[in-house]
Amino acid sequence: MATGHFKQYNFDPKSINSLNNYINCIFEDSEGIVWIATANSLLRFDPATEKIDKFDQKDGLPSNQINSIIEDLEGNLWINTSAGLSKLNKNLPKEEWNFVNFNAQDGLQGFTSSKASWIGKDGEIFLGGRDGITYFYPGKINEVKPDIVLEDIKISDISLKSDSAAVKLKESIMKLDELNLSYTQNNISFEFASIHFSREEKNKILYMLEGFNDHWISSDRNFASFTNLNPGEYTFKLKGSNGDGIWNDKERTIKIIISPPWWKTTSAYIGYFFLFAGSIFGIDRVQRRRILTKERNSAAIKEANLRAKLAEAENERKTAELEEARQLQLSMLPKDLPNLPNLDISVYMQTATEVGGDYYDFNVGIDGTLTVVIGDATGH
Numbered sequence: 001m002a003t004g005h006f007k008q009y010n011f012d013p014k015s016i017n018s019l020n021n022y023i024n025c026i027f028e029d030s031e032g033i034v035w036i037a038t039a040n041s042l043l044r045f046d047p048a049t050e051k052i053d054k055f056d057q058k059d060g061l062p063s064n065q066i067n068s069i070i071e072d073l074e075g076n077l078w079i080n081t082s083a084g085l086s087k088l089n090k091n092l093p094k095e096e097w098n099f100v101n102f103n104a105q106d107g108l109q110g111f112t113s114s115k116a117s118w119i120g121k122d123g124e125i126f127l128g129g130r131d132g133i134t135y136f137y138p139g140k141i142n143e144v145k146p147d148i149v150l151e152d153i154k155i156s157d158i159s160l161k162s163d164s165a166a167v168k169l170k171e172s173i174m175k176l177d178e179l180n181l182s183y184t185q186n187n188i189s190f191e192f193a194s195i196h197f198s199r200e201e202k203n204k205i206l207y208m209l210e211g212f213n214d215h216w217i218s219s220d221r222n223f224a225s226f227t228n229l230n231p232g233e234y235t236f237k238l239k240g241s242n243g244d245g246i247w248n249d250k251e252r253t254i255k256i257i258i259s260p261p262w263w264k265t266t267s268a269y270i271g272y273f274f275l276f277a278g279s280i281f282g283i284d285r286v287q288r289r290r291i292l293t294k295e296r297n298s299a300a301i302k303e304a305n306l307r308a309k310l311a312e313a314e315n316e317r318k319t320a321e322l323e324e325a326r327q328l329q330l331s332m333l334p335k336d337l338p339n340l341p342n343l344d345i346s347v348y349m350q351t352a353t354e355v356g357g358d359y360y361d362f363n364v365g366i367d368g369t370l371t372v373v374i375g376d377a378t379g380h
Contacts, residue, residue: 025115027069029090035077037066037115042079060099061086068115072138073123080117080127087138095215098204100241148205148240148252150174152191155181178255186258189225194240203242209256210235231260 022039029035036043041064044053056064063083070078077088084103116128126135153160153173160169166185169176181188194203206216207224211234217224224236238252262268363371 024066025068027071029071029077030075035069037069037079039066040064042066042069055099060101062099062101062103068117068127070117070119070125072119072125074138076138078117078125078127078138080114085127098218098241147194148238148248149193150176150190150238150252150254151193153179153254154189154191155185156187157189176254178257180257180259182259183231183261183264186229186231187225187227188229188256189223190236191223192238192252193222194242203240205238205240208237210237229256229258231258231264233257 023036024039025037027035027037032047034045034047036045040056042055042061044055045051055061061079061081063081065082066079067082068080070080072078075089075091077090079086079088079099084101087100087102088097089100090097114128116126116133118126120126122137123139124135124137126133150173153176155165155167158165160167160173167179167181190207192205192207194205205219205222207219208214208216209224209226211232212226212229216239234256236254236256239248241247259265365371
């Protein structure tokens, strides 16, 4: 306005959080958030982000037709609808918001489409209606907190109070704070109640199974069931409010421990580890032996080849020596038969096939002299 510029927001049928063209009331709360009452929902508009959040009967409002909105001195919103009055404690974290509703059973007059609402300096709220004015002090509501009672626990639809229950309790369910189950007992249900005798039908209960989900679930049938839970530790939590939205300070909790099957226990996994490690060690040892045997065989083959080469070299050496001895022997033999007039030679000399030791040759001269020739055939 100060800058002389206007911004217009129109209904967009493609957006579920869009403004409705039928606006009954616009209210800015103490935090600068704009709340818009329309003919079919309550809208929360943040001017800083221009984000719009929508609330209707699915979120707990008594009616989708919102007539007027006003804020009390504690920051709670009082929302006047065509079916009654609703209180929203917006000081809580947004995920814990819930609407506490009041109607004719609580002494309120019938509500129509009246948009009249006003708050006095002392915090008293005045609302206009078809039968006059309704006024009240928001702080003077029922402050008595309800008691939360865990009435029964069932395992596979069998109550722990029953004689046929597989789990035998040492104390009553009312005092039970821990329950140990086997992995086959993983279908469990709880029955509970919020005890407050003023406007009892408007008592609310929230429950959560920590370890299974991480958010509170609203229940109007005082019953919660969980099936096929995995082995592990869980905590079942309960909290409740009276008809005026006052929540009990202390939650009712019970620890649930579901043991795993023996093949999924810590001892089993330790055994699996050692079995795996032993298998790896055994495979490694067999592989090492195989490699060592291969290396030994390779070394043996190399050694055999070396011995064969040495033997071949030795044979070649011996053959060469024998050939040298044979040549020496041949050089000692006469090329022609001797012609001696007084000697008849009837034996033909032939080269020996084996050579060993020394060779002796005897020759008788013409004058009768005996000549002896010694030859070293082996070179020694």
